[in-house]
Amino acid sequence: QVHLVESGGGLVQPGGSLRLSCAASGSILSIYNMGWYRQAPGKQRELVATLSTGGGTNYADSVKGRFTISRDNAPKSVSLQMNSLKPEDTAVYYCRALSPGTLYWGQGTQVTVSS
Numbered sequence: 001q002v003h004l005v006e007s008g009g010g011l012v013q014p015g016g017s018l019r020l021s022c023a024a025s026g027s028i029l030s031i032y033n034m035g036w037y038r039q040a041p042g043k044q045r046e047l048v049a050t051l052s053t054g055g056g057t058n059y060a061d062s063v064k065g066r067f068t069i070s071r072d073n074a075p076k077s078v079s080l081q082m083n084s085l086k087p088e089d090t091a092v093y094y095c096r097a098l099s100p101g102t103l104y105w106g107q108g109t110q111v112t113v114s115s
Contacts, residue, residue: 002026002104004095008079009109016113017083022095022106024076030099034078036069038091038111045094051078063089085113 008020024031035050035058049069050058057069068081076097082089090113095106 002028002031002097002099002102004097004104004106006093006095006106006109009093009111011112011114012085013115014085014087014113016085017081018085018111020080020082020093020095020109020111021072022078022080023072023074024097024104027099028076030102031076031097032100033098034076035096036078036080036093037096038089038093039108040088040091043091048093049080050096082111085111087113089113 003025004022006022012018033052036048037045038048039045047060048063049067051069066084070079072079092108093111094108097104
């Protein structure tokens with residue numbers, strides 16, 4: 001079993017920055033991919049960015065050039081640096097981890113971009 005804990009959400013003005021962090025605990029050795037998804041009110045959950053253990057990354061077109069996913073120092077921990085934030089980035093951001101045959105989600109952290 002894997003437990004994911006997100007932190008770093010909040011309220012920021014358009015053009016500002018936020019950094020989200022996700023720490024995994026439990027059976028973390030089996031994790032081979034971690035990432036961030038988001039869900040805005042009335043919309044489906046969508047991919048934001050993913051990072052594989054091999055270092056490969058994948059970004060949604062809407063965040064390319066503005067968001068960066070990276071590993072933290074702790075094992076199986078990732079961060080999402082979000083720059084040049086826009087109101088349309090407002091959503092609950094979820095950390096997701098993949099291990100063979102299993103998908104894990106964090107509880108989510110709210111990001112609100114508003115003046």
